Amino acid sequence: MIPISWYLILAAALFSIGLFGVLARKNAVAILLGVELMLNAVNINLVTFWRYNAPAEVTGQVFAIIVFAVAAAEVAVGLALIISIYRNRNTIVADDLDLMKW
């Protein structure tokens, strides 16, 4: 059988890769892809703890479903903003979006 640590280490690695993507990618859409990876890592943790600690209750699954809803909302608004910016400024390189920079 698989000890819980395997899942947790996998989730930690996935989270770190996602974090790297968020910080290092130029393309704004790619940054959102990194955020998706991080959210998935969180969800793996939630489901793992549900399965290993309290499979009789559904708390972990409810949390995971709420995370799905949040991820969907984040993607919808985030991509709409990116498309809007692209239409107005004709770029999606995150570094070039510095209108608010002083």
Added chain:
Amino acid sequence: MQNPWIYVGIFVLVGLLIPIAAIAIAAILGPKKPNAIKQSTYECGIETVGDSWVQFKAQYYIFGLVFLVFDVETVFLFPWAVSLNSLPLFAVFEGIIFVLILLAGLVYAWKKGMLEWV
């Protein structure tokens, strides 16, 4: 073998294997004589101009957006639908409120004219 997903996993494997086998047999049996004309992109016989990077309507994105929100909604509704008969009548109204709130979003997009294909 209490996990039914093992069966599904094997199904996915075999389901991948059979089309791959079909393509592989075709690749072995078929002739291979490529030339430039044959491999050019088929666009009604007219010379292809540029690559296939054409600009798309933002409209596709709007439909994708509305779809995404409703898709997530149905995910919430499936547990509701399964457990409906073992819950008090009150639960039905909770689900109805849930649906109505989202239909309000659809009405908003409709009134804003975002569902028109222009």
Added chain:
Amino acid sequence: MTFTQVLFLIFAAIILGSAFMVVTTKKMIHAAFWLITTLFGVAALYAMLNAGFLAMVQIVVYVGAIAILFIFAIMLTRKDLRDSDTPLNKNWGVAALIGFLSFGGLLTILNNWTGLLKEAPELSSGMDTISDLGVALLSPNAYLLPFEVASVLLLAALIGSVYVANQAKSE
């Protein structure tokens, strides 16, 4: 090595490998397809954890909707970043360092935790997770409020993004 352990390692390799490709590949559309591979791997993990409902939700919501939306957005914005450019910004070294530090930090925290080698308890047979989930989502002393708030959140996301996209269209 038991059968399930080998299976886990295969899925873990798929998830981590494709996640690495997501953050490093040049072509954006490939990044999206690598993300889809990652998502399938995570769905397989959920199935291994006996959370079949979540595995299906993962595929329906992530692969069926979120990934499709990503591909639409990439198609709409790709005139900008040609694929020949480097996909990473100039601070990628620092970013990699932070990534390693976060992984190391998480491992340290895990290392100090005692419950690491815990094994999964047996599931009681005859358990219907979906029905329980529905009851939990709908009873007022459990998760009724998050359930309704989720619909408000989705409504807000829909209105907000439709509004923003509408601005973009009228430009």
Added chain:
Amino acid sequence: MEFWKDPITTIFDSLLKSFTSGGMTEDLATVLIYLIGILAFISFAMVLDIFLVWVERKVVARFQDRLGPNRIGPFGIFQPFADIVKLLIKEDITPFGADVVLFNLAPIFSLMSVLLLWAIMPFAPKMVGVDLNVGMLYLVAAGSIGTLSVIMAGWSSNNKYALMGAFRTVAQMVSYEIPMVAALLVVTVLAGTMGAVGIVEAQEAVPFIILSPLAFLIFLISAIAELGRSPFDLNEAESEIVAGFHTEYTGMKFGLFYAGELLHSFTFGGFIALLFFGGHRLFGLENLGPLVGALIFMGKALFFYWVIMWVKYTVPRIRVDHMLAFNWKFLTPLAFILLMVTALVGRIFLHSPWLAPALFISNILIAWLTIEYLKSHARKERDQAEASGSAPATATQH
């Protein structure tokens, strides 16, 4: 005769016995038997697919007042085998600039997304691959893999028409997925379970077509749209965008798309039979044994396959704006209203003998109100058009 009552379990047990007696562990033996069973099952599906090609060509010929294939074998029944030989020995062309890996994966995924549906099809009690308790979500998930394959094919072909066709198809498939899922939710509410076997069992007394005829109509329309068959065949509108997302595909890869489409139609016929027409039941005939039940099920699936074909070859293609407006402004609100009413009525009349009549009447009521609303709406639109002096607009549905 144990075999006639439960053929699958009998075969499984005898195989398991002979495998484990050879010194194999039980888990490994089970996996091996699954593998053998699934191989046989999918091979059966593919052979059925070949037969479906013949049915399709024969039926379309009759619709168009032709004879159809009639040279090879009696009634041309061996024609599809000749087609397969042709597809196998044709040259496989990959266009310049194509993304080779995705280009090859797309047809594979397209066929796999259809084959996956067969895992949960209950042909008869105890003749089902696996009884998942998330069956209906599994159906939707397999559909999203199909959507993915369309995007892959369109993008990797490096062809403008293929890409446009893929985008149209995807917009259509995702749009019509919403009313389809709502219809599935109605069925789930009625059955109280998501599993395919449970849904068939719940139709013991009354099939769901009587409890919710509107859900059946919504499911049928959105299934046709999901399949991309006429009148929703904008994805391969050959007069506009050559052949849509599979323009660049040749030989066996094209064959896989084609086979996937036909098998998909048949599979949806099967799902209509199991969701709304009681699966393997036919006036008590199913009591003769599971094999008879499976035959009845296949017959029903074939009938609905024929209905889908009938629609395809009778109704002309609709315009893309009408297609999307019909879905978002008519079908989706209607489906969700139906869901709310069904949940309410079904819960109030739970365990009462009035359940079936109440549900049926509420469905009729919703249908009647919808038609009245559409009538008044169309009248208003005509009046407006006449008042503005232009030619009377055609009555479009909104």
